Amino acid sequence: MGGPEIERLIDLLAKLPGLGPRSARRATLALLRQPQVRLLPLASAMQQAARVVRSCALCGNLDSCDPCTICNDPGRDRSLICVVEGVGDLWALERAGVHRGLYHVLGGTLSPLGGVGPEDLNLSPLLARIEGGETREVILALGATVEGATTAHWLNERLAASRIAVSRVGQGVPMGGALDVLDDGTLAAALTARRPA
Ligand code: ZN
Numbered sequence: 001m002g003g004p005e006i007e008r009l010i011d012l013l014a015k016l017p018g019l020g021p022r023s024a025r026r027a028t029l030a031l032l033r034q035p036q037v038r039l040l041p042l043a044s045a046m047q048q049a050a051r052v053v054r055s056c057a058l059c060g061n062l063d064s065c066d067p068c069t070i071c072n073d074p075g076r077d078r079s080l081i082c083v084v085e086g087v088g089d090l091w092a093l094e095r096a097g098v099h100r101g102l103y104h105v106l107g108g109t110l111s112p113l114g115g116v117g118p119e120d121l122n123l124s125p126l127l128a129r130i131e132g133g134e135t136r137e138v139i140l141a142l143g144a145t146v147e148g149a150t151t152a153h154w155l156n157e158r159l160a161a162s163r164i165a166v167s168r169v170g171q172g173v174p175m176g177g178a179l180d181v182l183d184d185g186t187l188a189a190a191l192t193a194r195r196p197a
Helices: 004-014 021-033 035-052 087-096 124-131 146-159 184-192
Strands: 077-084 101-105 137-141 165-168
Touching: 004 021, 021 035, 077 087, 077 124, 087 101, 087 184, 101 124, 124 146, 137 146, 137 184, 146 165
Parallel strands: 077 101, 077 137, 137 165
Antiparallel strands: none
16 A cells, blocks of 8 residues: 555554544545645645634633633623533534523533543533532533433532522433434424423
8 A cells, every 4th residue: 555644644544533454544535636726725724623623711612712602792691501521512502503692512421330420511601600609500411321310410419509590401401412313303492491400
């Protein structure tokens, strides 16, 4: 086969989620066959993204501005914060257009067995935001997993003394990046059918 440059490209692509060595080889071939329309624009888009994309200091979303476009949007309901595990969940909810408030990305879920404690997640900034004042309701859009339930329980206990309503989206909705597979109607229904946590 080709030189080390090609091998390196295949190796890097094969490490991406959803791609294995076989898809990585096919993708590499497609890129190399059309360097002007595929390879170079991709390389340049990647460099550009690496230079400008950051985590939003307020919510943890990825954007080229900080605070992010959502946090900066004056049309958003600032009294509502939807808590998600990952940016993939935020993207899915935004694509479906079902949430008109703000978000908070935890970067995972609590897992006592897996050694993930509150300090490993973006939890303190969430509590600080809530203490900041404007929040009326926190919607937990966390996975229907043991870790999702543990995280919901932890947050619920922390917020129990406050006057803030804590709700959870409809059960059985796969989160943690898995929201992608749901159609917009199902997502909207899950958010509408939220109930006290
Ligand atoms: Zn933000």
